[in-house]
Amino acid sequence: MKLYNLKYHQEIVNFEKAVKLGLGQKQGLFFPVELPAFKPVELLKILNMDFITRSTEILAKFIHHEISKKQLHQHVQEAFSFTRPLKVNITKNIDCLELFHGPTLAFKDFGARFMAQMILLMNKKHESVTILTATSGDTGAAVAHAFYKMQNVRVIILYPKGKISYLQEKLFCTLGENIKTISINGSFDDCQKLVKEAFNDKKLKELIGLNSANSINISRLLAQICYYFEAFSLLSEKKRKNLVISVPCGNFGNLTAGLLSKALGLPIKSFIACTNSNDTVPRFLSSGIWSPNKTVSTISNAMDISQPNNWPRIEELFNRKQWNLKELRFGSVSDETTKNALKELFKLGYTSEPHAAIAYQLLRDQLKQEEFGLFLGTAHPSKFKNTVEKILNHKIILPNALKNRINLPLLSYNINPDFKKLKQFLLDQ
Template sequence: MSESLRYFSTRGRAPAATLSEAVAAGLAPDGGLYVPERLPTAAPADFDPRGSLADTAATLLAPFFAGDRLADELPAICAEALDFPVPLRALPHRDAQVLELFHGPTAAFKDVGARFLAACLRRLPRADERPLTILVATSGDTGAAVGAAFHRQPHVRVVILYPDGLVSPRQAHQLGCFGDNVRALRVAGRFDDCQRMVKAALNDAGLQHTVPLSSANSISLGRLLPQMSYYAHTALGWWREHGAPLDFIVPTGNLGNALACLWVRAMGLPVGEVRLACNANATVPEFFAGRDYAPREAVATLANAMDVGAPSNFERLRWTFGGDDAVLRQALHAQSVDDATIRHTIAMHADTHGEVFCPHTATAVHLLDRLRERGDTRPWAVVATAHPAKFDQVVEPLVGRPLPVPSALAAMLQRSASAAPMPASDDALKHRLQDPACA
């Protein structure tokens, strides 16, 4: 049996936790993010070549869960959460691949982590009989995935904070369409305000004593770990067929999806180069260009789910590379893509090749285009994070036709939706969470 891992805060001022404790808490008591004391190692031979995505996930994550109360439940958790396809599809005109992560119930990659986290929390006993409140800040897709994963789950309520007017209309409808135990708050601010408010609530010991809280953002280890599964599964399949690592271009804002890919590579599985595609929020690309890390207020872009000026997972990224910024800069490349280029990329690929991408995926496709134009022939996979139909008001005028809507998304759009207004204030959120009328 594998030795149990302990989990520590990236800020080093919190006690060690078990996997279950880290997943249940979301954020460490000192405000840091939980990381394992070390990343386990893995090899292709450890995995069943005929196994499903859920099978790959169960094998990959077993060392993280070893010795924990959830260890025996891990295969069932994976089977419950990872029951939809994540196909790797060829892009013949670019001699590349696209990894489609949008076939879950809310048409975005966030379904993987949200469903896994919900499956974990359902299995963890709680001494407190009061409902657990799951707080989630969203720039567009996370909130809907969390709402769907926890909808009508007993003894749990979900409070979703999103920047009013800065998500697509269909995303906003998804966020407010659940009702029951899921409430949406439209915040008069940006995503970074929503994220700050959630972190302030989670770090408020007095509030936690009154209202038990946890998080479902990518700060949660229970969201990050399962996202590793599709990179491992895809890279292993490519390795078996081609005998070479697969390189990935990952659209990213809060760095959780990118970090999942990097952790798979750090464990020893056949992931090659990883490149990060960002929108006009240039905090991360500027750091990799040699500037000091300097979080700032986010700017609104077409790729709104990546509108992050202060990415939380940067702490985990630094930890992954031993806190050495020079090593980190050598290991990764990040590039900003502005709105005009996103529009051009969507229109050009639709017109010339019949391929339709969402604005986030288009940032990665642009990086692929530039690589191919420079003669790069390596095996790249672009990570497609959301279905383009979620962004119909942006994409349809560029491609000149209506987009088919996935059936699960269409069903959500047929429901009524509502969201309560909320100022961008830590105190306003605290007061709302404590109000019995809002329970």
């Protein structure tokens, strides 16, 4: 697999190099030189496969001969060794795809665990690796648990202090061992900026073997394609014909993966890019002007991102496939509307959480009569227990993944959004 740097096209690397580097020169994202596609006959065949076998075929389509299919199958099986995505019927023309049945109760488990398997496979010389990543909530837990106690791998996770849920924090800030967590006195965008600054420091990068596990890493992105195929396989022929998928968006990695599944040949009619009040992309799609506002805190905190990292990949894909960006549906939802959507879902017999509620609301509003809609359930409602219970006046029972960590002490450090302080931490710890 060859990938080029979106900011510096002369930089072309293979899959292994892209995984190890995370970001290219000039902080550029890596993007596939070739965009493979399944023929209609191949598509029908793989849709009838089990989740692990199909996922191996999808990933092999990109990775080619760098990893044998046998090896790839073993690592996919290890990465996705938890309950596969579940489809839940909400109304006669809307389903929810639950992606939160992994060890950290969020869709991020798919990408983080596959990346960990790839790092394990590629680190043949047992060199020391430092994974530096920023999280707005769920990425941190998924990455921490995926790499927990992995030899020669140190993980540093930055998150905005007071701006992720208490239970989200408990899930990844109580591990210790090779997992270091730092609360930053600022927003997620401040955390993301610090990560980019670290990658811009060539000496530091080489000295500590720096890598990132954000959705900027191509391995995470490719892994997420797999559950879009799983979603499609779970639907009847009738529902597949006019399928619209509604995606809660933060850094836009999830939507990028969905669009790549379409590029691979999955006949999805349309996607809805859903945001909360941090609506840089919806405003851009309306006006053509990229104008990020200051990030505001919402009850859907994992989407509190004003400068989404993956948006350049989406623009590149639309350009390469000669798709019209105006055909991408979009919308933003306020906290008040999010609360109402949660209540509406609850009346329909489904307990959800703020991120999925936003995707449901925009899907319900934009779905046409002849279409069938699927919205992504990206996190277990228990991760937002206090918020959901207050809105619904309904008790949420904690699953064991959270119950076992709730009384453990937080092990986080705290710093201001100052790169010099972060650099010192990276060198000292």
